Amino acid sequence: MPKLSSIFYYGVHPSELRSIIQWKVWHNPVHERDESKECETLKQCFFYLDMTSRSFAAVIKELHPELLVPVCLFYLVLRALDTIEDDMTIPLEKKEPLLREFDTVLEKDGWTFTENGPNEKDRELCVHFDVVIEEFKKIKPAYKAIIKDITKKMGNGMADYVNNAEHNIHSVNTIKDYELYCHYVAGLVGEGCTRLFVEAGLANPALLQKPELMESMGQFLQQVNIMRDIKEDFDDKRRFYPKEIWSKHVDKFEDLFKPENQQAALNCTSEMILISLQRADECLYYLAGIKEQSVFNFCAIPQAMAIATMEECFRNPNVYKTNVKISKGQACQLMVDSTQNLQMVCDTFRKYARKISKKNNPKDPNFLNISIACGKIEQFIESIFPTQKSKGGAKLISAEQEAKEKAEAGEARQDTIYMGLAVFLTLFVITGFMVTIAWFAGARFDIAFGQIRNTLFGSGFAGNDLPTNENLKNALTPEHGEL
Amino acid sequence: MEKVLVTGGTGFLGSAIVKALLETKKYDVTALDINPPSLGTASYLDVNYVRASVLDVGSIRKAIEAARPSVVIHTVGVYHTDGRRYGKAGREELFGINVIGTKNVLEAAREFGVKGFVYTSSWAVVMDDLDYDHPNMDEASPVGHASLLYGQSKAAAEEIVLSANTPQFRTCALRPAVIIGPGDPATIPTIHSCIRKGETPFIIGSGHNLTDFVYISNIADAHILAVSNLLTTGSAAGEAFFITNGEPLSFRDFCVAVWAEFGHVPWLEIRIPESLAWGLGWAAECVTWFTGQPATLSRGAVKDACLSRYANIDKARRVLGYEPKVGLAEGTKLACQEYKNRISHKR
Numbered sequence: 066m067p068k069l070s071s072i073f074y075y076g077v078h079p080s081e082l083r084s085i086i087q088w089k090v091w092h093n094p095v096h097e098r099d100e101s102k103e104c105e106t107l108k109q110c111f112f113y114l115d116m117t118s119r120s121f122a123a124v125i126k127e128l129h130p131e132l133l134v135p136v137c138l139f140y141l142v143l144r145a146l147d148t149i150e151d152d153m154t155i156p157l158e159k160k161e162p163l164l165r166e167f168d169t170v171l172e173k174d175g176w177t178f179t180e181n182g183p184n185e186k187d188r189e190l191c192v193h194f195d196v197v198i199e200e201f202k203k204i205k206p207a208y209k210a211i212i213k214d215i216t217k218k219m220g221n222g223m224a225d226y227v228n229n230a231e232h233n234i235h236s237v238n239t240i241k242d243y244e245l246y247c248h249y250v251a252g253l254v255g256e257g258c259t260r261l262f263v264e265a266g267l268a269n270p271a272l273l274q275k276p277e278l279m280e281s282m283g284q285f286l287q288q289v290n291i292m293r294d295i296k297e298d299f300d301d302k303r304r305f306y307p308k309e310i311w312s313k314h315v316d317k318f319e320d321l322f323k324p325e326n327q328q329a330a331l332n333c334t335s336e337m338i339l340i341s342l343q344r345a346d347e348c349l350y351y352l353a354g355i356k357e358q359s360v361f362n363f364c365a366i367p368q369a370m371a372i373a374t375m376e377e378c379f380r381n382p383n384v385y386k387t388n389v390k391i392s393k394g395q396a397c398q399l400m401v402d403s404t405q406n407l408q409m410v411c412d413t414f415r416k417y418a419r420k421i422s423k424k425n426n427p428k429d430p431n432f433l434n435i436s437i438a439c440g441k442i443e444q445f446i447e448s449i450f451p452t453q454k455s456k457g458g459a460k461l462i463s464a465e466q467e468a469k470e471k472a473e474a475g476e477a478r479q480d481t482i483y484m485g486l487a488v489f490l491t492l493f494v495i496t497g498f499m500v501t502i503a504w505f506a507g508a509r510f511d512i513a514f515g516q517i518r519n520t521l522f523g524s525g526f527a528g529n530d531l532p533t534n535e536n537l538k539n540a541l542t543p544e545h546g547e548l
Numbered sequence: 549m550e551k552v553l554v555t556g557g558t559g560f561l562g563s564a565i566v567k568a569l570l571e572t573k574k575y576d577v578t579a580l581d582i583n584p585p586s587l588g589t590a591s592y593l594d595v596n597y598v599r600a601s602v603l604d605v606g607s608i609r610k611a612i613e614a615a616r617p618s619v620v621i622h623t624v625g626v627y628h629t630d631g632r633r634y635g636k637a638g639r640e641e642l643f644g645i646n647v648i649g650t651k652n653v654l655e656a657a658r659e660f661g662v663k664g665f666v667y668t669s670s671w672a673v674v675m676d677d678l679d680y681d682h683p684n685m686d687e688a689s690p691v692g693h694a695s696l697l698y699g700q701s702k703a704a705a706e707e708i709v710l711s712a713n714t715p716q717f718r719t720c721a722l723r724p725a726v727i728i729g730p731g732d733p734a735t736i737p738t739i740h741s742c743i744r745k746g747e748t749p750f751i752i753g754s755g756h757n758l759t760d761f762v763y764i765s766n767i768a769d770a771h772i773l774a775v776s777n778l779l780t781t782g783s784a785a786g787e788a789f790f791i792t793n794g795e796p797l798s799f800r801d802f803c804v805a806v807w808a809e810f811g812h813v814p815w816l817e818i819r820i821p822e823s824l825a826w827g828l829g830w831a832a833e834c835v836t837w838f839t840g841q842p843a844t845l846s847r848g849a850v851k852d853a854c855l856s857r858y859a860n861i862d863k864a865r866r867v868l869g870y871e872p873k874v875g876l877a878e879g880t881k882l883a884c885q886e887y888k889n890r891i892s893h894k895r
Binding site: 422423425427428432434436440441443444447448452 | 755758795796798802804805807813875
């Protein structure tokens with residue numbers, strides 16, 4: 066049963082309601098997973114995928130059959146790694162080697178991990194990790210190598226970060242530190258996915274020659290998540306905002322949450338948003354390299370959600386109070402639009418860039434830079450989908466074309482004449498009816514005409530255009546049943 | 549040391565170029581101008597200042613013959629910022645200085661064995677065509693459709709310069725966007741004057757249209773790069789380049805940022821649809837026609853405010869190795885700071 070508040074919300078946002086219906090009714094997955102052919106362990110893997118992922122499960126399950134299982138396993142492996150990293154109940158001496166050697170775990174039949182704290186939400190996945198290992202054995206060696214390589218890099222990166230965090234309160238000091246952290250947890254996912262796509266022949270191999278693009282794909286998503294989750298992370302005693310940024314706006318990190326510092330906190334969010342917004346054009350560039358629809362959807366949906374979330378959080382003080390989310394209707398609209406083609410995704414990006422630009426506040430120290438970042442997105446979109454080039458060149462037209470245009474113009478003129486006649490006739494008929502009805506109802510046209518005649522021709526002398534006394538009296542005396 | 553002569557060398561752009569040339573310590577500089585260095589601007593002991601008008605062929609020839617430069621940078625040009633920008637009056641002056649003046653300097657340079665000629669053109673050669681948006685224009689965008697006299701005069705001069713290019717006499721043209729910076733005589737002052745006139749709340753059109761700027765030291769750098777290119781590889785010879793800060797942004801946002809630098813934030817926003825503004829502009833023009841009093845608003849000004857115009861600077865990056873060193877946000881701050889000082893001194 067929908068909540069009363071949401072009934073009200075969609076009552077005043079019918080277009081969002083339409084998007085929800087559109088998505089639920091008309092969306093056909095590009096590929097559907099065939100459960101009947103799956104063995105028990107694979108079914109289990111998908112069960113854990115649904116359990117651990119809110120946003121990614123749906124797009125993964127619609128992936129091209131070639132990549133369906135590898136990407137699902139890749140996700141589960143990284144999720145398990147993340148669960149171990151996040152768990153503050155595991156002592157560092159135990160956690161660090163585990164993270165660093167997690168890639169070797171993938172070769173250990175029947176390996177499971179039961180030492181997560183009871184509150185870790187994805188604990189079950191680690192407890193039953195043997196099903197992932199079982200399925201991992203069956204995929205193509207090329208995919209295995211990619212997944213192992215990324216797991217190793219990410220495990221090492223996380224271990225470095227955890228080590229640092231243990232000994233230092235401000236583990237993320239500079240913007241560089243922040244981007245490095247995002248590289249380990251997200252940039253590497255971008256790299257892994259891209260290598261899988263290219264290996265499967267579903268993306269342009271040139272993407273591997275431009276590593277900054279896949280890096281941006283990951284960074285963009287991760288940075289938006291960090292910005293959105295600031296309150297939740299703060300409550301769990303995690304901080305990802307680089308000191309280099311927040312210290313410009315407040316003295317102590319916790320001051321960001323105080324109501325009296327609201328403007329400073331908003332400016333801090335703006336600066337965080339600015340850093341990620343500067344990568345938006347590279348994300349669009351990356352999407353241009355995807356050759357297959359299901360892979361495109363897989364990549365584009367999260368990006369579109371990210372820029373919309375960014376817009377929702379921009380200059381929104383609630384970011385420091387709750388977890389700000391885009392509405393379900395908006396999410397469905399974004400999914401409808403990002404499962405078509407690159408141009409639609411570009412339109413979405415431009416739309417949100419303009420919304421951000423509109424909310425931008427001149428008192429914000431990054432006002433101009435945010436405006437420039439929005440302009441950069443528009444310029445990039447213009448470079449791949451030019452609006453008609455300055456029609457200046459078309460001024461030189463052929464004689465044939467000119468004749469055609471002349472004929473068209475002639476026709477248009479005739480149309481205008483007929484239209485004008487029709488309008489005039491209609492007006493005439495209507496006026497006639499009105500006058501007749503008025504006359505039947507007892508209007509005294511004789512007086513009106515008399516007055517007009519008097520006013521215009523009553524006398525040739527100047528200054529006599531006021532109604533004469535007699536006329537006035539006539540007009541004011543209700544001799545006839547006038548209303 | 550190669551010798552370089554800069555025409556308009558005491559002007560806003562010319563003096564910045566002179567400064568940048570001196571900083572490289574590779575060039576011997578002569579600055580030619582109709583005016584001596586104006587009060588408050590920097591002048592340099594190492595620079596040879598010559599006073600001459602580009603319309604006076606004799607004195608131009610004499611100056612170039614005396615200086616014997618390897619390269620001439622020709623920055624002299626005039627433009628109108630007021631209502632005359634959209635009219636047909638002032639044609640003589642624009643074409644005289646911008647076209648005949650350029651021809652005079654070019655011919656004198658060729659005569660006295662100058663090796664390279666860098667011409668300061670303008671992005672107006674393309675974008676002064678007020679009938680169309682020019683998003684992301686580049687050097688392939690057609691020239692010669694400008695509807696305004698200024699763009700027409702710059703295009704004519706650019707054509708003369710580029711067609712004079714030969715292996716012995718290399719020429720190139722730079723097309724800067726609107727230049728801002730300390731000493732800016734037009735842009736920041738014009739935007740600033742909207743505060744006094746109470747025009748800041750009005751947004752004409754969508755407010756989303758993008759425009760481009762270039763910071764003064766960046767455009768000066770581009771000239772230095774062009775000089776060294778013509779003297780070495782010559783890959784820029786016969787070519788035109790758009791030079792901007794590579795940071796297109798909403799024109800409205802730029803104005804708002806400038807006002808904010810002067811402590812002014814519009815207290816409300818009134819959106820005027822472009823068609824209505826166009827009508828008002830037309831009405832204002834009628835009033836102007838009757839009374840002879842120039843008005844801020846005109847159909848041309850409305851279009852200037854609503855069109856999207858910005859350039860792609862990949863070619864300058866690729867061929868000249870141009871990279872804007874001062875970002876627009878910083879550049880805007882510097883420009884506004886200087887203007888703040890300028891007006892406080894006046895008072």
